[in-house]
Amino acid sequence: MPPHHLPFDTTYTSPYREAMERGHARLLFGPALEAGFRDAQYLTNLAWMRWVSWIGIATYLAFVAIDLATIPLQASRWTAAIRLLLIVPTLVVALAVSYRTASRAVLTPVVFLTATVVGCGTVGIVVLSLALGAPVPYEGTLLLPFVIHLLLGLPWRQALGSNLIALAMFVVLVPLVQPDRMILTYQLSYMLLANVLGAWGGYALEHRARASFLTAGLLSELAERDGLTGIHNRRSFNDHLERVWKQAAREGGNVGLALIDVDHFKQFNDRHGHGEGDAALRAVADVLGAHANRPLDLAARYGGEEFALIWYDPQPDQLHAMGERVRRDIAALELHAADARIDPITVSAGVAVLRPRDIPRHTDLLRAADIALYQAKHGGRDRVVVLSHPAPGELRFPGTPVS
Structure with missing residues (x-):
């Protein structure tokens, strides 16, 4: 890259x-x-x-x-x-x-x-x-x-x-x-x-x-784009997730969601400055946009240094590999400022997939992806955790995520 x-x-x-x-x-x-x-x-x-x-x-x-x-x-x-x-x-x-x-x-x-x-x-x-x-x-x-x-x-x-x-x-x-x-x-x-x-x-x-x-x-x-990165914003993400959830409910398909958090982003900003931090977020967004390449897929900035990817009707057994490709592509970014190389940035990703016919609320998909992200961050960061078709009892949030 x-x-x-x-x-x-x-x-x-x-x-x-x-x-x-x-x-x-x-x-x-x-x-x-x-x-x-x-x-x-x-x-x-x-x-x-x-x-x-x-x-x-x-x-x-x-x-x-x-x-x-x-x-x-x-x-x-x-x-x-x-x-x-x-x-x-x-x-x-x-x-x-x-x-x-x-x-x-x-x-x-x-x-x-x-x-x-x-x-x-x-x-x-x-x-x-x-x-x-x-x-x-x-x-x-x-x-x-x-x-x-x-x-x-x-x-x-x-x-x-x-x-x-x-x-x-x-x-x-x-x-x-x-x-x-x-x-x-x-x-x-x-x-x-x-x-x-x-x-x-x-x-x-x-x-x-x-x-x-x-x-x-x-x-x-x-109204739909994030001003910093140019990808979709939180409002557009919410609207799109609700639309594809309803479509998957009609068609009997799955909806996959990845929540992606840039690791130790506060320290990155403190070390390199907010200008370089903003540029790093734009670089991450650029990578994520390339992974939302089908008509109903969507990449969005979820908030701060957190991003989201919606995949419409993915194969559940391929989700871990899809998340890993995202993680590797971001880790492969070569960031430079003032003729000096910046250490690679890493991300933690929580990926979940649900079938709307089984669980009617799209907010449960968000909760499942958030739980998976919590596990990825507590498991050491720079990793992908997948929850595939969790039962309702597995959607209990284990605790407060680390910052």
Whole structure:
């Protein structure tokens, strides 16, 4: 293991803070943060997308009646067909997909396809009516960039792509059927302006949403992380232990817990100073974080020089070896300060494993690990003691732990 030079300067780096410092002008985070942002946006955007779909269905159905009542049949039958056979069914499909939880992964592509079909279908109505000599007002197409960018909840790039496809169709086809050059100039100018304004508004909206996501994530992280070491704090540890305990109770699994205490830490501080003591704690936390490497595992600073490791559903016969690896990795730390080597630090570890279906209270797991830690410290320190599935009678604390 590489040496740690004191003062230790590799504390936990927040991905939220890093993203804030880099900025997000490109509207893109790293893979993990991007997935979190998409999940956070999903429920917010879902309600808007459904309302827009319902309103869109009602609007296009209403315009079927308006078309049939106001424009000649040779044109209205085509415009009605596009609305009834293309646009409305596409909106209905998107709405149905939005109500299926299992379809969550495909909802964004479906909404993108729906927006593109609606946009191109609306442009098609304008082009066909012009070609048949019964022009309908094109102003409805001006609303599409704003609806797609601001109300559907599409990622900005996909909303932009959908709008550009409809705009390209408009720019290519409308000049072929619009004989009045002045009207054409105004139509093209307004369509371009609507797309520019819609794209700018959509960009600003997503940029602000990303900034809010980073701020909320950082605040949540600050509430859950220990300020000195960067790993989880006592509050986060308690919440996580309760959650995994309930999950193990449902699944019939085990929960393992290691309480780890740095040996003779007061003497270490007295000898080397509190700055080096803090750096040593950060080095220990760094090691422990590497041993909480599964999704439901967690490393936390329990208080002072005491740490905790939660292991979800470990094999009981492997716990002693797991604890020993932690102890050896900490003992192997090479700590340096002012070009002088510091004596290795050691830890005592009390490890316990319980099955929630056998003992319903997660506080019993804490008590068992605390008893094991007491035994490790009274047994000479720099050692690991394991209590595996102790009976309730074995959870009586033997006495006050040594400091």
